[in-house]
Amino acid sequence: MSDIAIDVKNLSKLYQLGEIQYYRTLRESISNFFKRSFKKNKNNGNYIWALKDVSFEIKKGEVVGIIGSNGAGKTTLLKILSRITPPTTGYAWVKGRVGILLAVGTGFHPELTGRENIYLSGAILGMKKKEIQKKFDEIVAFAEVEKFIDTPVKHYSSGMYVRLAFAVAAHLEPDILLVDEVLAVGDINFQKKSLGKMDAGAKSGRTVLFVSHNMAAVNHLCQKTLWLDKGKIRMFGPTETIIGAYLLEGVEIIGERQWKNLAESPGNDKVRLKAVRILNNEGKLSASLDMRFPFFIEIEYQLLCPVSDLQVGFSILTSEGKVIFSTGDRADLEWQGKARAPGIYKSVCEIPAHILNAGKYIISVGGDIRFEQVFVFDDRCLCFYIEQTEHLPYSLGRPAGVICPPHKWHIYKIS
Amino acid sequence: MKNNNESANIKPLKGWLGINFKELWEYRELLYFLLWREIKVRYKQTVLGILWAIIQPFFLMVLFSFFFGRFIKMPSAGIPYSLFSYAGLLPWMLFSDGISRSTNSLISNENLIKKVYFPRLILPLSGVLSPLVDFAFSFLVFLGLMIYFRFFPSFKILWLLVFLPISLVTALAVGLWLSALNVRYRDVRYAVPFLIQCWFFISPVVYTSTTLPKNWQFICSLNPMVAVIEGFRWALLGTSHPSFFTAVSLVMVLVIFVGGLFYFRRMEKIFADEI
Numbered sequence: 001m002s003d004i005a006i007d008v009k010n011l012s013k014l015y016q017l018g019e020i021q022y023y024r025t026l027r028e029s030i031s032n033f034f035k036r037s038f039k040k041n042k043n044n045g046n047y048i049w050a051l052k053d054v055s056f057e058i059k060k061g062e063v064v065g066i067i068g069s070n071g072a073g074k075t076t077l078l079k080i081l082s083r084i085t086p087p088t089t090g091y092a093w094v095k096g097r098v099g100i101l102l103a104v105g106t107g108f109h110p111e112l113t114g115r116e117n118i119y120l121s122g123a124i125l126g127m128k129k130k131e132i133q134k135k136f137d138e139i140v141a142f143a144e145v146e147k148f149i150d151t152p153v154k155h156y157s158s159g160m161y162v163r164l165a166f167a168v169a170a171h172l173e174p175d176i177l178l179v180d181e182v183l184a185v186g187d188i189n190f191q192k193k194s195l196g197k198m199d200a201g202a203k204s205g206r207t208v209l210f211v212s213h214n215m216a217a218v219n220h221l222c223q224k225t226l227w228l229d230k231g232k233i234r235m236f237g238p239t240e241t242i243i244g245a246y247l248l249e250g251v252e253i254i255g256e257r258q259w260k261n262l263a264e265s266p267g268n269d270k271v272r273l274k275a276v277r278i279l280n281n282e283g284k285l286s287a288s289l290d291m292r293f294p295f296f297i298e299i300e301y302q303l304l305c306p307v308s309d310l311q312v313g314f315s316i317l318t319s320e321g322k323v324i325f326s327t328g329d330r331a332d333l334e335w336q337g338k339a340r341a342p343g344i345y346k347s348v349c350e351i352p353a354h355i356l357n358a359g360k361y362i363i364s365v366g367g368d369i370r371f372e373q374v375f376v377f378d379d380r381c382l383c384f385y386i387e388q389t390e391h392l393p394y395s396l397g398r399p400a401g402v403i404c405p406p407h408k409w410h411i412y413k414i415s
Numbered sequence: 416m417k418n419n420n421e422s423a424n425i426k427p428l429k430g431w432l433g434i435n436f437k438e439l440w441e442y443r444e445l446l447y448f449l450l451w452r453e454i455k456v457r458y459k460q461t462v463l464g465i466l467w468a469i470i471q472p473f474f475l476m477v478l479f480s481f482f483f484g485r486f487i488k489m490p491s492a493g494i495p496y497s498l499f500s501y502a503g504l505l506p507w508m509l510f511s512d513g514i515s516r517s518t519n520s521l522i523s524n525e526n527l528i529k530k531v532y533f534p535r536l537i538l539p540l541s542g543v544l545s546p547l548v549d550f551a552f553s554f555l556v557f558l559g560l561m562i563y564f565r566f567f568p569s570f571k572i573l574w575l576l577v578f579l580p581i582s583l584v585t586a587l588a589v590g591l592w593l594s595a596l597n598v599r600y601r602d603v604r605y606a607v608p609f610l611i612q613c614w615f616f617i618s619p620v621v622y623t624s625t626t627l628p629k630n631w632q633f634i635c636s637l638n639p640m641v642a643v644i645e646g647f648r649w650a651l652l653g654t655s656h657p658s659f660f661t662a663v664s665l666v667m668v669l670v671i672f673v674g675g676l677f678y679f680r681r682m683e684k685i686f687a688d689e690i
Contacts, residue, residue: 015688083425083532085687092425102530109452111459116452123448124531 005176005207006058006081010090013051013076013231050076052231053090058209058224060095063202065222065239066211067246067379072228074211075102078178081209096175096207099126103180105165110154114145114164117153121168135171142193143167159371163190170197177201180211191374195220213379215243215364216315216323243321247362247380255279255287257382262302266365266377270307273377274344275300276314276365278384287384291358291404298348299329299365308339312347312367314381319360324402328367357404358388428684431677439534449541453516454548468549469556472508476501483621490626492654495564499652501557503620506582506647509550510640511611513583517542517590518607521598525690535683536676539590543583557651566652574650582643585668589639591675595682598690619644625655636660639668 051073058064066074079085081092082100107124108117118139122132132139140146143164145156153161179198195217202208202221212218218225218239225242227234235242258275259265266273277300280286281293289295299312313328329347330336363382368374388398394409458464476497483489484496491499517539521528524538561568597603618640624632635641642664648654 079687080425083423084529086428086684087425089427091427093422094425095422098423098532100531103526106530107527109456111456112452116455120448120452123445124527124533126531126533129444 003060004057005060005062005095006056006209007093008057008081008090009055009092011051011054011077011080011087011092012049012089013073013080013085014088015048015050016046049231051080051087054228054231054233055090056226056233056236058207060207061205062224063208063210063222065218065225065242066209066228067213067215067218067225067243068228068234071230073231074228075180076231077228078102078180078209078211081176082178094176097126098176098178099172099174100178101125101169101172101180104162104169106169108153108161108165111152113152114140114149114156117164118168121165122171125169125172126174127172131173139164139167139171142170142197157371158373162372166190166194170194173201173206176207176209178209178211181213213376215247215317215321215379216326219243219321219323240320244319247317247321248319248360248383255285255382255384257378267301268373268375270303270305270369271310271312271367271375272302272304273299273365274302276363276378276381278363278382287382289384289386290389291356291386292353292389294350294353296348296350297363298346300344300346302344303340303342306339306341307369309337309370310340310367311370312365314349314366315364316356317362317364318402319362321362322402324356324361354406355403356386357402358386358398359402360385430681432680432683434536434676434680435534439536442533442537445533446537446541446544449537450545453541453545457545465548465552468552472501472504472553473556475504479504479621489622492623492625492652494652494654495566498560498564498566499648499654500621501560502648502651503618503644505550505553505557505651506578506643507615507618507620507640508553509546509582510586510643511615512546512549513543513586514589514593515607515611516545517587518593518597518603520590521594521686522601522604522690528686528690535686536591536679539587539594539679542594543587543590547583568651569653571650571653574646578643578646578650581646581665581668584672585639585643588668588672588675591679592671595679598682598686614638614640623648623655624660632660633663636663637667639664639671642668 054073054077066077068074076085078100079102080087081094082098084100105121107121109120112120118136119129119132123129140149143160143166145160145164148156148160153164156164198208198210198221208221210218210221222239224237225239226236227242227246235245255278256275257277259273262272262274275298277285277296277298278287278289279296279298280289281295283296286295297314299314301312303310311328311330313326313330315326316324318324327349329349332347361384362380363384364376364379365381366374366376392399392404458467461467463470479500480497483500484491489496520538520542521535527533528535528538560566593603593607617635617638619635624635624641624645627635642657642661645655645661646657649656
């Protein structure tokens with residue numbers, strides 16, 4: 001079976017809680033040793049299976065998405081396949097040179113110039129010096145940093161920094177590429193370019209494993225998707241089916257989602273989500289909306305530090321995971337381009353009546369900081385129904401399609 | 416298929432593992448780049464830059480010459496004390512810089528270890544090799560001192576080609592143990608400067624081991640640095656030539672080195688999870 005690129009059998013990884021984050025001191029280790037010899041029960045529930053009995057096969061040239069909520073074991077799987085960490089039990093067989101992108105800027109050093117960092121980071125990601133030399137100009141052009149290539153990267157803007165870092169990674173050409181959420185850098189234009197680059201790689205016959213919360217990207221890039229849930233495979237199959245099932249599971253249909261504890265709410269070190277609500281035209285929380293009236297999507301968030309040119313927004317997806325449209329609050333001209341001071345904010349979007357067809361929809365919430373970062377807060381935040389409330393003369397029941405815009409017909413008798 | 420040799424069989428790693436020299440060779444470019452980064456960054460923001468490589472051993476030598484040479488009148492085998500102590504400082508600095516850099520090499524490259532795969536052995540190795548640059552510069556100063564004291568080396572100086580690699584292996588041997596221990600026990604980081612200080616006094620940098628009582632010489636030669644320093648001094652200045660004690664010391668180098676390699680390999684699997 002020579003066309004198999006990755007073969008995984010009963011792969012499991014056990015982590016000792018605490019071990020992941022805290023290093024031990026000699027003193028603790030000695031005291032543990034004595035404790036252990038007195039107490040026989042070694043396992044006091046401090047262990048967690050990051051992966052448990054995971055088995056699958058991926059053929060050469062397949063582009064496979066990996067989705068799942070945080071802590072589902074997605075990154076652990078990539079780390080095992082790239083040999084960063086060994087599995088606890090089971091085995092995996094990987095055929096070909098493996099490249100892994102867990103973060104952009106791996107190996108970058110602020111004191112070194114752009115040119116020097118390209119070589120350094122390239123070598124760390126597994127490129128040969130000759131390969132880097134060959135692609136050097138291409139990398140610089142892709143990152144759009146020609147003028148600053150001999151400037152230490154500590155003087156770069158954060159946008160330039162991530163563009164250069166990603167450009168190096170994007171030019172990696174291994175047989176198998178493992179990617180973890182690194183597309184979430186740069187502004188939207190740069191993201192599009194990066195996605196294009198990934199797409200080209202996928203079409204050239206490379207095997208790709210792509211971890212992402214961005215359903216649109218997964219949908220676009222991957223034919224097959226693996227859904228991990230608490231370390232186990234939940235489903236593995238055609239992307240559309242899997243994303244559909246994933247999105248529908250666990251989404252609240254009560255019209256509101258709140259995060260009481262700021263530390264656990266989705267977000268990053270600058271922005272944290274507090275609540276997302278769907279309000280009907282009367283201003284009441286509702287997940288069941290009348291297609292004849294406008295409705296509101298409200299995103300409440302807290303800024304932990306001053307952020308300039310922030311945008312929060314959302315995408316509305318069909319239950320199969322296809323994005324219908326995406327928007328963000330940069331459309332509010334009054335705030336456009338302005339810095340927002342720390343505090344709690346609410347961005348509200350009014351969605352006009354007669355846009356969406358009857359059916360079930362999912363809201364995915366995200367945002368971006370211009371030229372710097374794009375993030376997905378929650379890829380399946382809320383779910384709502386548009387109710388068929390209007391009699392449409394042209395259709396007996398629900399017309400096909402995702403939108404149902406107002407439109408006109410005229411019939412003319414020509415002869 | 417052309418990629419057959421690049422296939423990887425991933426399975427749980429248990430117990431003691433051998434060293435994959437072939438893989439290490441494949442990653443030689445990465446070693447080169449890490450070394451280059453280390454050297455470049457080290458002197459990039461300093462005013463005196465590479466001069467630091469000279470200042471340190473030079474001033475130590477001046478101090479030693481005054482205190483041990485002039486005031487205490489430490490025997491130095493008929494060689495000017497400045498030359499004598501500097502010839503000891505050369506391998507000593509290479510060794511002590513090597514172990515302190517390699518000890519910290521893993522934890523200071525935490526983000527690399529967590530984000531990409533490569534043979535981890537490369538990190539302590541680059542920690543041991545990077546002081547070679549400083550060594551080269553301080554060696555130039557030594558040549559200057561030789562001219563100043565009109566001391567002309569014999570052909571024995573070619574033995575440096577043997578003793579220099581031995582001193583690197585010695586530093587790597589200790590560095591392997593300490594860097595791997597440092598991942599699990601951060602105490603090591605604090606213990607190393609102290610360890611180096613103590614080690615300095617039990618190594619024949621400011622004295623020769625031949626001045627020690629005969630029955631103490633065997634115990635002292637269990638220190639792997641005895642062979643390195645005495646070897647260096649013999650090659651450069653023609654003092655007491657290698658003896659039975661040198662051999663004892665070299666056996667110790669080998670024991671610590673092989674042990675270190677296996678210990679490092681055994682601990683390697685937990686680096687990404689525990690660092």
